[in-house]
Amino acid sequence: MIVKADVCIVGGGPAGLVLALLLGRRGVDAVVLEKHETFLRDFRGDTVHPSTLQLMDELGLGEELERLPHRILRQIQVTYDGGTFRPVDFARLRAPHPYVMMLPQSDFLELLAEHGNFALYRGADVVEVRRRDRRVVGVTARTEQGPVKVDAPLTVACDGRNSTVRRELGLKSKVYGTPMDVLWFRLPREPGDPEGLAGRVDEGRLFIGIDRGDYWQMGFVVPKGGDEQVRAAGLPAFRAAIADSVPYLAGRVADIQDWDEVRTLTVRMDRLFRWHVPGALLIGDAAHAMSPVGGVGINLAIQDAVAAARVIGAAFERGRPPTERELATVQRRRSLPTAGTQLVQRALQRAMLSQALTGRPTTPPLPVRLLDRYPTLGAIPARVIGVGLRPEHV
Numbered sequence: 001m002i003v004k005a006d007v008c009i010v011g012g013g014p015a016g017l018v019l020a021l022l023l024g025r026r027g028v029d030a031v032v033l034e035k036h037e038t039f040l041r042d043f044r045g046d047t048v049h050p051s052t053l054q055l056m057d058e059l060g061l062g063e064e065l066e067r068l069p070h071r072i073l074r075q076i077q078v079t080y081d082g083g084t085f086r087p088v089d090f091a092r093l094r095a096p097h098p099y100v101m102m103l104p105q106s107d108f109l110e111l112l113a114e115h116g117n118f119a120l121y122r123g124a125d126v127v128e129v130r131r132r133d134r135r136v137v138g139v140t141a142r143t144e145q146g147p148v149k150v151d152a153p154l155t156v157a158c159d160g161r162n163s164t165v166r167r168e169l170g171l172k173s174k175v176y177g178t179p180m181d182v183l184w185f186r187l188p189r190e191p192g193d194p195e196g197l198a199g200r201v202d203e204g205r206l207f208i209g210i211d212r213g214d215y216w217q218m219g220f221v222v223p224k225g226g227d228e229q230v231r232a233a234g235l236p237a238f239r240a241a242i243a244d245s246v247p248y249l250a251g252r253v254a255d256i257q258d259w260d261e262v263r264t265l266t267v268r269m270d271r272l273f274r275w276h277v278p279g280a281l282l283i284g285d286a287a288h289a290m291s292p293v294g295g296v297g298i299n300l301a302i303q304d305a306v307a308a309a310r311v312i313g314a315a316f317e318r319g320r321p322p323t324e325r326e327l328a329t330v331q332r333r334r335s336l337p338t339a340g341t342q343l344v345q346r347a348l349q350r351a352m353l354s355q356a357l358t359g360r361p362t363t364p365p366l367p368v369r370l371l372d373r374y375p376t377l378g379a380i381p382a383r384v385i386g387v388g389l390r391p392e393h394v
Contacts, residue, residue: 010164
């Protein structure tokens with residue numbers, strides 16, 4: 001099957017669907033190719049930040065978003081041996097929504113898909129980027145019904161850190177080292193547990209708990225490549241580590257019956273030197289893989305999409321696809337906030353994570369103590385995490 005469109009968007013995540021929705025509102029014919037049949041996935045980023053909540057208001061979707069089942073996160077708290085500290089306070093933000101909404105990403109994506117004027121192909125796994133005279137002219141996707149060829153003067157890659165488009169184009173990136181990987185798993189949540197996002201730093205162990213209402217999405221942060229060592233020690237040792245570091249979960253660790261219930265996120269941080277080639281643009285994690293620190297990857301990807309929609313939509317309103325020079329303006333606008341956010345993430349990794357993962361005494365770092373002692377300072381990291389260094393608006 002051959003499909004023709006103005007823009008082919010590879011990847012139906014937050015960046016891809018926000019871009020498609022915005023382009024559709026400007027009369028641009030967009031096709032989205034999503035690899036999976038549904039948006040439902042375990043342990044994907046489910047945070048909707050204040051800047052994204054404001055963007056949803058601007059799109060007229062804020063009230064519908066609020067009606068979806070969700071939790072509200074107003075502070076980030078981290079427990080050390082010396083007590084519990086609250087270094088990030090979103091409630092101090094001067095923003096329409098001074099909090100982070102904890103919302104299943106599948107629900108968020110279904111809302112965008114429902115209100116977008118674009119064609120969405122689910123179960124369409126892109127296997128080839130097609131070029132003519134060194135210019136990208138579309139892609140080929142594999143589906144259960146057979147191959148689908150999309151012909152489009154512009155392809156936008158929103159297919160994540162393992163981007164097929166990125167690999168096919170052979171684009172090079174600046175790679176930053178990360179000290180950790182994360183093991184994700186679920187445990188029941190009970191009345192009396194902490195609310196929101198709770199961290200526990202122990203000697204050689206770091207746990208993160210994300211409140212999902214009736215369960216905890218737990219992250220066990222391990223040294224880079226430490227996944228195999230943890231699994232080799234066996235499930236009883238894994239359960240004992242959880243119970244030792246997070247005592248209120250001790251009576252529930254038996255719920256983890258098999259290693260198949262524990263997923264490994266291999267943390268990577270990089271940034272492409274060039275986000276564009278003739279006929280193609282890369283945004284979100286396809287252009288810059290982020291550390292999970294702060295959960296800012298979704299925020300940045302959506303802001304990339306808003307900036308890209310502005311440039312692409314303006315070009316098609318002039319009756320033509322964007323030139324490569326115009327695509328380059330997207331990278332120029334979004335490079336500074338991306339690089340700045342990655343710099344902050346690397347600093348936090350050094351200050352807060354490396355010490356915990358090496359097993360040294362885990363007294364709270366000075367920045368954490370200061371932010372907790374002087375609560376008004378908590379608005380600073382809240383702005384970096386929740387709003388970003390260059391928020392975009394419709």
